[in-house]
Amino acid sequence: xxxxxxxxxxxxxxxxxxxxxxxxxxxxxxxxxxxxxxxxxxxxxxxxxxxxxxxxxxxxxxxxxxxxxxxxxxxxxxxxxxxxxxxxxxxxxxxxxxxxxxxxxxxxxxxxxxxxxxxxxxxxxxxxxxxxxxxxxxxxxxxxxxxxxxxxxxxxxxxxxxxxxxxxxxxxxxxxxxxxxxxxxxxxxxxxxxxxxxxxxxxxxxxxxxxxxxxxxxxxxxxxxxxxxxxxxxxxxxxxxxxxxxxxxxxxxxxxxxxxxxxxxxxxxxxxxxxxxxxxxxxxxxxxxxxxxxxxxxxxxxxxxxxxxxxxxxxxxxxxxxxxxxxxxxxxxxxxxxxxxxxxxxxxxxxxxxxxxxxxxxxxxxxxxxxxxxxxxxxxxxxxxxxxxxxxxxxxxxxxxxxxxxxxxxxxxxxxxxxxxxxxxxxxxxxxxxxxxxxxxxxxxxxxxxxxxxxxxxxxxxxxxxxxxxxxxxxxxxxxxxxxxxxxxxxxxxxxxxxxxxxxxxxxxxxxxxxxxxxxxxxxxxxxxxxxxxxxxxxxxxxxxxxxxxxxxxxxxxxxxxxxxxxxxxxxxxxxxxxxx
Amino acid sequence: xxxxxxxxxxxxxxxxxxxxxxxxxxxxxxxxxxxxxxxxxxxxxxxxxxxxxxxxxxxxxxxxxxxxxxxxxxxxxxxxxxxxxxxxxxxxxxxxxxxxxxxx
Numbered sequence: 203x204x205x206x207x208x209x210x211x212x213x214x215x216x217x218x219x220x221x222x223x224x225x226x227x228x229x230x231x232x233x234x235x236x237x238x239x240x241x242x243x244x245x246x247x248x249x250x251x252x253x254x255x256x257x258x259x260x261x262x263x264x265x266x267x268x269x270x271x272x273x274x275x276x277x278x279x280x281x282x283x284x285x286x287x288x289x290x291x292x293x294x295x296x297x298x299x300x301x302x303x304x305x306x307x308x309x310x311x312x313x314x315x316x317x318x319x320x321x322x323x324x325x326x327x328x329x330x331x332x333x334x335x336x337x338x339x340x341x342x343x344x345x346x347x348x349x350x351x352x353x354x355x356x357x358x359x360x361x362x363x364x365x366x367x368x369x370x371x372x373x374x375x376x377x378x379x380x381x382x383x384x385x386x387x388x389x390x391x392x393x394x395x396x397x398x399x400x401x402x403x404x405x406x407x408x409x410x411x412x413x414x415x416x417x418x419x420x421x422x423x424x425x426x427x428x429x430x431x432x433x434x435x436x437x438x439x440x441x442x443x444x445x446x447x448x449x450x451x452x453x454x455x456x457x458x459x460x461x462x463x464x465x466x467x468x469x470x471x472x473x474x475x476x477x478x479x480x481x482x483x484x485x486x487x488x489x490x491x492x493x494x495x496x497x498x499x500x501x502x503x504x505x506x507x508x509x510x511x512x513x514x515x516x517x518x519x520x521x522x523x524x525x526x527x528x529x530x531x532x533x534x535x536x537x538x539x540x541x542x543x544x545x546x547x548x549x550x551x552x553x554x555x556x557x558x559x560x561x562x563x564x565x566x567x568x569x570x571x572x573x574x575x576x577x578x579x580x581x582x583x584x585x586x587x588x589x590x591x592x593x594x595x596x597x598x599x600x601x602x603x604x605x606x607x608x609x610x611x612x613x614x615x616x617x618x619x620x621x622x623x624x625x626x627x628x629x630x631x632x633x634x635x636x637x638x639x640x641x642x643x644x645x646x647x648x649x650x651x652x653x654x655x656x657x658x659x660x661x662x663x664x665x666x667x668x669x670x671x672x673x674x675x676x677x678x679x680x681x682x683x684x685x686x687x688x689x690x691x692x693x694x695x696x697x698x699x700x701x702x703x704x705x706x707x708x709x710x711x712x713x714x715x716x717x718x719x720x721x722x723x724x725x726x727x728x729x730x731x732x733x734x735x736x737x738x739x740x741x742x743x744x745x746x747x748x749x750x751x752x753x754x755x756x757x758x759x760x761x762x763x764x765x766x767x768x769x770x771x772x773x774x775x776x777x778x779x780x781x782x783x
Numbered sequence: 784x785x786x787x788x789x790x791x792x793x794x795x796x797x798x799x800x801x802x803x804x805x806x807x808x809x810x811x812x813x814x815x816x817x818x819x820x821x822x823x824x825x826x827x828x829x830x831x832x833x834x835x836x837x838x839x840x841x842x843x844x845x846x847x848x849x850x851x852x853x854x855x856x857x858x859x860x861x862x863x864x865x866x867x868x869x870x871x872x873x874x875x876x877x878x879x880x881x882x883x884x885x886x887x
Contacts (some may be wrong), residue, residue: 279815279818279819280814280815282815282818283814283815283817283818283845284814286818286821286845287814287845287846287849290844290845290846291844292841292844292846292847293846319846319849319850322850322852323849323850323852338849513854513855513856519809
């Protein structure tokens with residue numbers, strides 16, 4: 203109980219909140235049976251391997267038998283593929299061969315054989331973490347767990363649990379979800395690994411890609427999985443548990459009422475209307491956003507189409523997906539942000555030199571301007587999806603004017619090509635830039651002549667202003683959004699945008715915390731974009747906020763000199779808000 | 784790409800057929816697609832090989848197919864030898880044309 207709360211950032215792959223006890227499956231057993239075997243043990247070792255395979259196969263068959271039609275359609279193929287790999291003769295022969303020629307234990311033989319396969323795959327696909335070798339890694343993990351006998355522990359659990367594991371296979375994920383697993387976090391994994399897809403379709407909150415996670419927590423200790431923001435909280439305190447219980451309630455009611463909620467928009471207690479838009483990471487989230495009554499999409503991230511893919515998507519594929527989303531939301535507007543990653547994550551673009559500091563490296567617009575074919579095809583796809591007139595284009599990580607001029611030139615070029623290709627598009631498509639690199643704030647007046655709107659990326663802006671990595675838990679205070687410098691810069695940005703007569707949208711995680719929301723509204727921001735799950739939560743918050751009073755609050759705190767005074771004042775405001783209306 | 788003779792090899796018997804096909808599904812021959820290919824191949828008595836990038840694999844072994852690592856747009860060659868070769872080729876062609884049942 204001496205352990206204190208610890209928040210760790212990972213990759214979000216499946217939305218939702220889970221609060222509960224951890225079941226930890228570490229990787230350490232992988233090292234246990236490294237010892238060899240004697241020549242007499244070869245046959246019994248082979249037998250052990252075969253029994254493990256048989257056990258998994260039987261379990262898998264029982265699972266498949268018990269599935270509903272819908273589950274079979276969605277998950278069946280993943281599980282079948284896994285079963286087929288396990289019972290592949292080539293694999294068995296390989297393992298047998300290693301056992302008998304090297305006198306290796308089954309565990310060692312499995313690791314060795316699968317290492318060979320995944321190495322061969324990695325070298326061919328040239329992506330650092332590709333879906334295929336991850337699938338093979340998952341199988342290794344499952345086999346080793348069965349061989350070690352540890353899997354039985356899980357099936358005995360009758361209480362809800364959160365799995366904290368080195369990795370998880372689609373089969374295990376499905377199996378554990380039937381055994382009351384309510385959330386999962388893993389050390390390995392990526393956005394598009396099979397397990398991630400299965401987690402999304404089963405609505406199991408999941409965060410992946412947290413190195414050494416299993417070393418920070420033990421079985422039966424408390425943990426929270428926030429699959430909305432990609433956060434794992436180990437040993438949460440009472441306040442965090444209460445806060446996340448509220449978030450979970452909101453999310454569950456959302457899943458229960460998937461139908462359109464009829465509401466009259468997002469209105470404050472003193473009758474001010476705020477437009478609430480959705481941040482979309484995966485196309486699967488579009489329906490949720492729509493059913494929750496979002497006023498549009500404020501940020502459609504396009505990394506999904508590029509990261510961990512075997513190849514870059516074609517213009518046609520991108521167009522079809524963007525167009526589908528634009529059609530769904532029509533006549534509401536959707537804002538598509540161009541690719542915001544560095545070359546190391548895009549297939550076919552491995553950078554020759556490893557960057558020492560990728561966050562400050564060749565990424566987003568810088569990467570796109572260096573790879574104009576890729577950029578042009580994305581711009582063309584976005585333009586083509588704009589033919590109904592409800593699509594905007596948003597450029598990330600702009601730090602200087604030249605980038606805007608060059609991007610606009612490319613957009614014009616794309617329009618000309620599309621005209622000669624006889625393709626429809628919106629000739630007046632609105633172009634906006636992200637305000638996230640501090641340098642751009644000082645030239646907003648000049649920039650405004652060339653663009654139609656601004657989008658404020660609070661996460662990166664705070665991170666770059668404070669030179670503090672928001673994923674670093676030691677620096678939570680340094681990266682606080684409620685610091686005098688941040689509040690003043692947010693105020694300055696808003697005033698500038700207002701005087702330049704340009705709409706400004708907030709699309710960072712700031713639009714989801716109550717304290718931050720009050721501050722943003724008090725400054726004057728009226729267009730907030732957030733993850734779909736946060737929309738019902740926001741709806742609850744805004745109806746109790748008196749915006750006139752929030753403006754007075756901001757007028758006070760903007761003069762304060764330190765974080766704690768600001769936080770105290772806002773908390774007082776939030777405690778009183780009920781009686782003020 | 785590589786040698787793609789459509790005629791039988793000298794000495795080969797007339798039941799050996801080969802055809803180059805293009806993968807149309809987004810992810811290429813990943814685990815689920817490979818599994819579907821194995822399922823189809825297993826329905827036939829013929830010996831069925833798949834060739835890509837100068838590597839050959841048995842169409843009835845998922846590991847072998849996975850190791851080819853054939854991506855979207857890859858031109859793979861299917862080589863079938865046996866009594867039911869013609870029907871096997873038709874079914875495999877169908878499977879690939881339908882993108883292994885995946886959406887576009």
